[in-house]
Amino acid sequence: MKKTQEHPLYYWEEKSYMMVIPPHEEDNLLSEALSNIGSMEETKIIENNYDVENKCIHLKIDYEGDFYDIGLFEGGISVPEYYLNSPFFKDDEKEKILKAKKAITIFMPFLNEPKKSYHLQLKLCVAMVPNLIGLLDESAEKMLSSHWVKMAANSKVLPSSKNLFSVQGVIGDDDKVWLHTHGLCRCGLTELEILDSDMKNQQNHYNLLNTYAMYLVDRKEKTDPRGKGSYIGRLINGYPVVVTCIPWIEGLKEYKRIDLGGPKDRQEGHNSQTSIVFLYKSEKDENKRKLSKISDYDELWGDNPLFFFSDEETDRMKALAREQFDYVKKASKDKDNTILLKIGLPLQEEGKYEHIWFELLEIKGEKFKAKLTQEPYYFNNIHAGYEAWYQKDDITDWIIYTESSSITPDTAFLLDK
Structure with a gap:
């Protein structure tokens, strides 16, 4: 039997990858995109290496005193239809996106301020293709409305930390649910998961996972959160919600039997830098690293548990x-x-x-x-x-x-x- 081990980060986890969908499949997409970036007032191109034959560009850009390595290339795209299950997309927009065959991919590492890096990437996308019809955030596995992208790119306010990742759910047998994030690795963090959720409690578990992910992106100290307690909310009885996370290989050992999200589901993914979320029920538990499953609080969420914003x-x-x-x-x-x-x-x-x-x-x-x-x-x-x-x-x-x-x-x- 193959030994369970952590996979190195995938390319879309090491850097942030986005695919800009233009309204028309023109031959000069890349050169026009480069020209548009050069016209931006907020950025300055320091280095420009244009590989015309392979339709690939590598740039170094100065943005507000920070230097970013940016890559661009032209290629094909095929958007999964379920990525468009959102009220933000009208039927005609969905049709155009699903028919799209060509896109410009922009990839870049996020620096110490992930939200600033994300904001810059959105600005570059809009600058490259001002009339884009959609933006596929490959690293977060979600489709972004062109209207939202333009609004966020033009805003003086940084996007929310919740925009930098997605929380997805996989439903298995007996209404079991496996919740997990995409997009946190590019922020220099670990992805997060909740195992053994169910249809009845998945919304509260989703809110907990979303709050914890936002907390990690927003916090000032950038130390490894694994094993450390984070106070992110309160139950209906006033009891604190203190969570932690541990690497997935170690976390799976806390379950006597787990099918959904177990080793068999991690052959092709969810096997790199991702961590399972647990509770610390007391300070004593945290000191002793005694972990409790999120489901232990399922009778205590009530109708409106309180989760904190930073x-x-x-x-x-x-x-x-x-x-x-x-x-x-x-x-x-x-x-x-x-x-x-x-x-x-x-x-x-x-x-x-x-x-x-x-x-x-x-x-x-x-x-x-x-x-x-x-x-x-x-x-x-x-x-x-x-x-x-x-x-x-x-x-x-x-x-x-x-x-x-x-x-x-x-x-x-x-x-x-």
């Missing part, structure tokens, strides 16, 4: 909500829309706020009137139904409810369609 993500959401406030103004003209605004009400402690939802009533320039939709936790002098005027800088998030969907600052491009 301060960095909270600040990012706030900045994006304010940057995209014109979409709120636009949506407010349709009286069938309901718009909720999250306002930061200052507490007595300097720099601390209670973030609470209001319903928009009217807008006058950069000011707006809104009605409180819930009871505050820290303020006993205002209650649901309270109305007041606020400014754009008071906003920390917003949601627009239309007849067909809900729209946030991250999906504001849907109002442009």
